[in-house]
Amino acid sequence: xxxxxxxxxxxxxxxxxxxxxxxxxxxxxxxxxxxxxxxxxxxxxxxxxxxxxxxxxxxxxxxxxxxxxxxxxxxxxxxxxxxxxxxxxxxxxxxxxxxxxxxxxxxxxxxxxxxxxxxxxxxxxxxxxxxxxxxxxxxxxxxxxxxxxxxxxxxxxxxxxxxxxxxxxxxxxxxxxxxxxxxxxxxxxxxxxxxxxxxx
Amino acid sequence: xxxxxxxxxxxxxxxxxxxxxxxxxxxxxxxxxxxxxxxxxxxxxxxxxxxxxxxxxxxxxxxxxxxxxxxxxxxxxxxxxxxxxxxxxxxxxxxxxxxxxxxxxxxxxxxxxxxxxxxxxxxxxxxxxxxxxxxxxxxxxxxxxxxxxxxxxxxxxxxxxxxxxxxxxxxxxxxxxxxxxxxxxxxxxxxxxxxxxxxx
Numbered sequence: 001x002x003x004x005x006x007x008x009x010x011x012x013x014x015x016x017x018x019x020x021x022x023x024x025x026x027x028x029x030x031x032x033x034x035x036x037x038x039x040x041x042x043x044x045x046x047x048x049x050x051x052x053x054x055x056x057x058x059x060x061x062x063x064x065x066x067x068x069x070x071x072x073x074x075x076x077x078x079x080x081x082x083x084x085x086x087x088x089x090x091x092x093x094x095x096x097x098x099x100x101x102x103x104x105x106x107x108x109x110x111x112x113x114x115x116x117x118x119x120x121x122x123x124x125x126x127x128x129x130x131x132x133x134x135x136x137x138x139x140x141x142x143x144x145x146x147x148x149x150x151x152x153x154x155x156x157x158x159x160x161x162x163x164x165x166x167x168x169x170x171x172x173x174x175x176x177x178x179x180x181x182x183x184x185x186x187x188x189x190x191x192x193x194x195x196x197x198x199x200x
Numbered sequence: 201x202x203x204x205x206x207x208x209x210x211x212x213x214x215x216x217x218x219x220x221x222x223x224x225x226x227x228x229x230x231x232x233x234x235x236x237x238x239x240x241x242x243x244x245x246x247x248x249x250x251x252x253x254x255x256x257x258x259x260x261x262x263x264x265x266x267x268x269x270x271x272x273x274x275x276x277x278x279x280x281x282x283x284x285x286x287x288x289x290x291x292x293x294x295x296x297x298x299x300x301x302x303x304x305x306x307x308x309x310x311x312x313x314x315x316x317x318x319x320x321x322x323x324x325x326x327x328x329x330x331x332x333x334x335x336x337x338x339x340x341x342x343x344x345x346x347x348x349x350x351x352x353x354x355x356x357x358x359x360x361x362x363x364x365x366x367x368x369x370x371x372x373x374x375x376x377x378x379x380x381x382x383x384x385x386x387x388x389x390x391x392x393x394x395x396x397x398x399x400x
Contacts, residue, residue: 004265004273052325054285059257060275065204073204075260078275085254089289091298094330096291125252130294 005058005080034103034138037188038088044187045092051192053090053097059083085122092192095199096131098123103138109168110137110148112160120157123150132198136181136191137174144171146178147194234303234338237388238288244387245292251392253290253297259283285322292392295399296331298323303338309368310337310348312360320357323350332398336381336391337374344371346378347394 032040038055045051064077089098100123102114123133133150148169156169179194232240235255245251264277289298300323302314323333333350348369356369379394 004267046325049325049328052322052329052331057257057259058262060260060278062258067204072279075275075278075280078260078278079272080275091296091326091329091331094296096294096296098291122252125246125249126291128249129252129291131252131291 034101034136035087038101038136038191041187041189041191042088042090045192051090051092051097053088053092055087056083056085056089082116082118084118086119092132092195095195096126096129097195098126098131098133099135101136101138103140105140106168107139107141107171109170110139110174111168112157113167115153115157120153124154127154132195134195134198136189137178139171142171144175145181145183145189146174147181147191147198148174148178149198152177234301234336235287238301238336238391241387241389241391242288242290245392251290251292251297253288253292255287256283256285256289282316282318284318286319292332292395295395296326296329297395298326298331298333299335301336301338303340305340306368307339307341307371309370310339310374311368312357313367315353315357320353324354327354332395334395334398336389337378339371342371344375345381345383345389346374347381347391347398348374348378349398352377 035055042051042053042055045053059081060075061079061081062075062077063079064075066074066076068074086098086100088101089096091097100115100119102110104110104114126133127150135148135150135153137146137148138144152169152173156166156173159165160167179197181189181191181194184190239255242251242253242255245253259281260275261279261281262275262277263279264275266274266276268274286298286300288301289296291297300315300319302310304310304314326333327350335348335350335353337346337348338344352369352373356366356373359365360367379397381389381391381394384390
């Protein structure tokens with residue numbers, strides 16, 4: 001059965017790659033979700049002692065739990081809650097990193113509707129504490145991948161309610177202000193190279 | 201119905217304090233769990249722009265979800281997973297903070313069984329990335345509260361498998377190597393004051 005988030009995105013639990021998938025090497029987007037690719041990348045960074053970045057668990061409101069004898073507790077009624085923070089955070093060479101990963105099928109711009117207001121507020125609060133904040137954006141159809149600094153998001157987010165405000169960030173702006181990411185074999189999405197540019 | 205974690209600890213969802221509770225000012229341990237007190241403290245730090253620290257959601261393995269028409273998705277079967285990281289992390293003045301909060305009714309020592317091996321591994325990996333890592337320890341019966349640096353935990357954790365190894369950290373060691381925390385009104389547990397000492 002296909003599980004979905006309340007907003008309609010498919011729910012994908014991270015599973016190790018099967019051998020057949022692992023041996024058929026293809027570069028570029030290998031049909032994995034961006035989330036899976038970031039999770040693989042983070043695992044590579046962790047295992048190699050490069051950075052400690054985790055995806056946060058999905059927040060759930062638990063209503064009812066069964067305690068069957070001699071077996072594990074079963075949650076029988078629970079609901080998805082809206083996350084109050086971003087999906088990823090962690091530490092890299094003393095820096096606090098905090099980011100979202102988002103895909104769009106749009107070819108010309110990245111819709112701001114991909115963010116909730118409290119996620120942007122969270123990123124602003126982290127930047128105020130000198131955290132390194134960004135979004136990894138994938139234009140799925142174009143197969144383009146960028147690290148977009150939080151400042152670009154904030155500028156477009158804050159202007160969207162003005163009279164001339166637009167509801168998306170143009171692709172050219174992301175290409176100009178962001179850092180292009182190229183797929184690799186290991187790590188799949190070497191976003192820390194872009195973070196080094198952001199810091200340096 | 202009382203919910204419990206698989207290890208028997210009671211599950212407490214954070215709820216806002218009722219007015220009656222808020223007006224009866226008592227110092228010291230006010231019958232709240234340490235987790236509730238840390239959550240209140242973090243909220244104070246966030247609202248006042250002092251630091252951005254969150255408790256991570258409980259990791260859940262989702263097996264079955266219902267999608268009733270015209271109402272929210274309901275998780276019908278899910279299981280508690282063992283967390284792979286600590287409960288709290290975030291950013292404070294450019295520093296990455298990562299910690300656990302643990303209570304014991306033991307009066308003479310803090311049992312190492314309060315930690316899982318992968319939590320200690322996680323803390324070691326974060327320290328290697330120059331994160332600020334510690335445990336907030338409460339001796340419930342003594343009503344004593346300490347910020348214990350990660351180094352103390354690591355030393356005792358690593359010796360426990362040796363021939364003369366002990367399975368707990370003596371209270372005197374925590375008192376000597378840690379920083380005593382005093383309850384306040386707001387924030388309830390001003391642990392960032394201790395973090396300043398740790399950094400400085």
